Amino acid sequence: MPLTAEAAVPRSLLRDEVLVRLREAIVGGALAPGETLRDQELASWLGVSRTPVREALLMLAEAGLVVARPGTSTVVSSLDARAVRDARDVVAAMHEVAVRDAVGRLSADHLRAMQEAAAEFAAAIRAGDVPAALAADDRLHRVPVEVSGNRAVAAVLDQYTPVVRRAERLRFSSLAGRDSIDRHDDLLRLCAAGEAEAAAAVAFDTWHSLPTDRT
Structure with a gap:
């Protein structure tokens, strides 16, 4: 039938x-x-x-x-430190995999999209606009995830990134969010240079640097 x-x-x-x-x-x-x-x-x-x-x-x-x-x-649910830490570790590892796989396939348009998102993120952080910062951060990191084409990575990120984002709202409301501006600059520079391993390490550190003791 x-x-x-x-x-x-x-x-x-x-x-x-x-x-x-x-x-x-x-x-x-x-x-x-x-x-x-x-x-x-x-x-x-x-x-x-x-x-x-x-x-x-x-x-x-x-x-x-x-x-x-x-x-x-x-x-x-409450912002449980253990749950945030577990989600953070998984999300950081997935972005590391995505960036490592994507670097060799990032086109000029991909890099431009990442640069524009990074600039919007920096402006939002300086203006104290947390929702705009989170949206720009999502756009930046989504590029290598999509370019990698790894659907398993995308599925895991879709499940656990929201847990991390709840904690990120606290982080981006503080001066600690400004550290991400420098990490984005490093990530863009290494991606443009084709340095996959170094870029993957920065991607991991960007996400893994989220403090969990304040959640």
Whole structure:
């Protein structure tokens, strides 16, 4: 019997959209640590049924962004230092792999996109605009990830980067965020020079330098 994809695809896409919206709300602080998440309220807020909300919450629980308590409630997780440290280590390793694989294939357009994102990041940090800094940082690091073509790396980053980003909001709100400007400059210089191993090491250090003792 032929598969009827029409019924399955929209539900999957809807779940993914709900996942993105809820994840952004948690990372951005609109949904605060310890806040109870009721699927009916979230469904009304997003204008969807409860099913994609429940599915998205399960995925957020796997990523450590929410804590599901069977039979009771689901709450936004606190910024646990161990969870942030574990996610940071994994994310740093994935970016190291991506940069090492991508350096030899970065075109002039790729490098230009990274340079523009780095400049926007630096401007946002100096202006104290944390959301803009995070967005620019995402654009910069996304380039080598996409160029590497490693879908396993991309999948792992998609799961664990939001955990790191919650902590990054604290870091980029402080003077410590300015250190990333220099690391970006080093990364761009080494990528442009084709020095894959050195660039990969900087990529790892950029992410692994996130302090976890303040979360």
